[in-house]
Amino acid sequence: MDVFLPIAEVSVNVLAIFSLSGIVGILSGLFGVGGGFLMTPFLIFLGVPPTYAVANEANNILATSVSGSTTHFLKDTLDYKMGLMIVAGGIFGTLFGIWTFTYFKGIGKIDIVISLAYMYILAIIGTAMLVEGLGEIDKARKKIFIKKKLHVHYWIHGLPLRMRFQKSKLYESVFTPIIIGLIVGFIAAIMGIGGAFILVPAMIYIIGMPTRLIPGTSLFVTIFISIIVTFLHAFNYGSIDLILVFMLITGSIVGVQCGQKFGESIDSSALKTLLAILLLLVGIAIAYDTFFAPETIAETIKIDVNNLNRLSMFIKRLSIEVPVLYGLFSIVVALILGVAAAFIRRYFSNLRKKYIKKTN
Amino acid sequence: MTNLIKKLPSEIKKNKLKTGIFLGLSAYWGIILAGTLIQFN
Numbered sequence: 001m002d003v004f005l006p007i008a009e010v011s012v013n014v015l016a017i018f019s020l021s022g023i024v025g026i027l028s029g030l031f032g033v034g035g036g037f038l039m040t041p042f043l044i045f046l047g048v049p050p051t052y053a054v055a056n057e058a059n060n061i062l063a064t065s066v067s068g069s070t071t072h073f074l075k076d077t078l079d080y081k082m083g084l085m086i087v088a089g090g091i092f093g094t095l096f097g098i099w100t101f102t103y104f105k106g107i108g109k110i111d112i113v114i115s116l117a118y119m120y121i122l123a124i125i126g127t128a129m130l131v132e133g134l135g136e137i138d139k140a141r142k143k144i145f146i147k148k149k150l151h152v153h154y155w156i157h158g159l160p161l162r163m164r165f166q167k168s169k170l171y172e173s174v175f176t177p178i179i180i181g182l183i184v185g186f187i188a189a190i191m192g193i194g195g196a197f198i199l200v201p202a203m204i205y206i207i208g209m210p211t212r213l214i215p216g217t218s219l220f221v222t223i224f225i226s227i228i229v230t231f232l233h234a235f236n237y238g239s240i241d242l243i244l245v246f247m248l249i250t251g252s253i254v255g256v257q258c259g260q261k262f263g264e265s266i267d268s269s270a271l272k273t274l275l276a277i278l279l280l281l282v283g284i285a286i287a288y289d290t291f292f293a294p295e296t297i298a299e300t301i302k303i304d305v306n307n308l309n310r311l312s313m314f315i316k317r318l319s320i321e322v323p324v325l326y327g328l329f330s331i332v333v334a335l336i337l338g339v340a341a342a343f344i345r346r347y348f349s350n351l352r353k354k355y356i357k358k359t360n
Numbered sequence: 361m362t363n364l365i366k367k368l369p370s371e372i373k374k375n376k377l378k379t380g381i382f383l384g385l386s387a388y389w390g391i392i393l394a395g396t397l398i399q400f401n
Contacts, residue, residue: 291395
């Protein structure tokens with residue numbers, strides 16, 4: 001069953017979008033990452049032009065990060081102060097990223113830049129995860145246990161303007177989270193990702209935050225970055241497609257909840273290795289698409305825009321005539337769906353607890 | 361160093377999986393680096 005996307009001007013298979021966003025959602029729930037680095041390439045493979053894939057996935061990440069962050073807010077596992085410092089850097093990084101995006105779009109190289117960025121990011125993360133995952137499996141098999149250092153000091157820890165982060169129990173320079181936010185914001189704007197896969201290791205190894213505060217704080221930062229990315233993409237390029245966004249959000253929110261549940265009973269080292277292999281396979285597919293079969297994207301069938309149905313026509317007109325309102329509307333939709341998903345999950349979780357108590 | 365080079369064939373035979381992964385990753389990185397250079401030239 002195909003559906004026409006009025007903004008991206010391509011037809012996509014509804015089932016493919018739902019199932020892929022669901023699968024990526026499950027992986028996100030399992031590994032605590034946004035999943036944008038997998039979903040954007042998948043959208044490109046499904047025929048959505050890279051410019052639109054980036055913008056709409058950013059909107060989808062907003063919903064999933066709001067959903068996850070609300071859950072952590074309810075559990076009180078969130079460091080706002082640290083999060084806001086990262087956001088401060090992230091705002092400048094995002095603005096710089098959008099400026100870079102505009103530059104490459106202007107010279108007609110944006111599609112190749114997005115593809116190359118994905119190829120390298122997937123190759124770097126895939127290689128690092130594969131080596132780490134295989135190493136962990138090897139050590140577990142040989143029963144080797146290495147005692148790790150509690151905190152390693154890098155040059156970034158020597159920066160001035162130190163402040164106390166009570167919740168994380170840290171005394172650190174404000175520049176550390178700001179620089180990390182800057183890098184994450186820049187990458188998020190160009191690639192349409194939340195940046196959690198950079199943010200989470202940076203929070204663990206560079207900032208040295210307690211593990212229990214990391215997922216919530218990372219998701220809290222992602223909300224702000226994805227709001228800016230979504231709004232700027234909607235305002236500058238009118239590339240947010242509400243129909244696609246709604247399908248993506250529905251699939252991924254359900255997937256994330258399932259993934260979090262599966263994650264409680266699965267061996268992490270083996271999963272890490274499997275995810276690494278998946279990332280590398282996606283990277284290989286992008287490399288094939290970019291270097292050996294560039295015509296597949298160019299040949300995507302486009303439908304006459306004048307023959308649209310009422311809803312599609314309305315969305316198209318709204319995005320052209322009132323881009324600010326349209327951008328805000330897409331953000332509000334993501335926020336509402338995200339918060340609703342978190343509360344629905346909490347409701348069912350409480351219901352389950354009550355049931356278990358009753359049966360005991 | 362010479363000892364390491366001497367032991368290399370037997371190490372490769374012993375760790376076939378690791379060698380395969382190393383070769384696969386090298387090929388992947390080689391392709392994307394070469395492809396990037398070709399795209400921008």
